[in-house]
Amino acid sequence: MIKVFIPQDKTQGKTNVRGLWLNDKGQLFYDYLKICKRFYSSQEDILKCLEQYKIKYNQEAIAFIDSEGLKIYYNRDKIEILPKVLRFDIGYDKANLKGLIKRLLKDYKGLTIYTEPEGYVLEVYYN
Numbered sequence: 001m002i003k004v005f006i007p008q009d010k011t012q013g014k015t016n017v018r019g020l021w022l023n024d025k026g027q028l029f030y031d032y033l034k035i036c037k038r039f040y041s042s043q044e045d046i047l048k049c050l051e052q053y054k055i056k057y058n059q060e061a062i063a064f065i066d067s068e069g070l071k072i073y074y075n076r077d078k079i080e081i082l083p084k085v086l087r088f089d090i091g092y093d094k095a096n097l098k099g100l101i102k103r104l105l106k107d108y109k110g111l112t113i114y115t116e117p118e119g120y121v122l123e124v125y126y127n
Contacts (some may be wrong), residue, residue, distance in 0.1 A: 001039050002046065002066040005112075007031040007057050019063070020101065021110030028105070033112070047076055070125035082125035091119035 008015050008085040010032065017033040039045045046064075053062045061074045070082035090096060097120060098100075104124050113118045115120040 001037055003065050004036045004038065004053065004062065004064040006036050006053060007059060008034050016115045018113045019110070020105060020113070022105055047106045055057045082127060084126050088122040089119065090122065
């Protein structure tokens with residue numbers, strides 16, 4: 001099974017998951033994300049589905065998580081793999097949230113924020 005992160009337009013409402021990342025020029029981007037958990041019968045099915053998501057949602061890349069870590073699908077020939085993960089469960093401590101997000105963006109160039117009943121969970125994948 002893989003978890004595919006599908007970008008959501010703000011007009012569709014906020015979601016409990018947000019992705020933030022910096023591009024090579026240091027520009028900040030963020031998306032509201034919907035998680036789609038799916039089973040695929042083959043690698044070819046996964047790639048076909050990811051390409052369709054890229055086109056449908058007008059994205060340069062689509063991120064997904066499988067047993068190897070977070071993968072960023074750009075095209076069939078370019079898939080970035082980030083196998084290591086850090087998770088921070090910080091509850092509702094908003095005082096530290098902003099500073100931690102800034103630090104993680106500086107150090108890792110991207111993160112995912114989950115809003116859960118117990119508070120905020122920050123997740124960073126890296127090499």
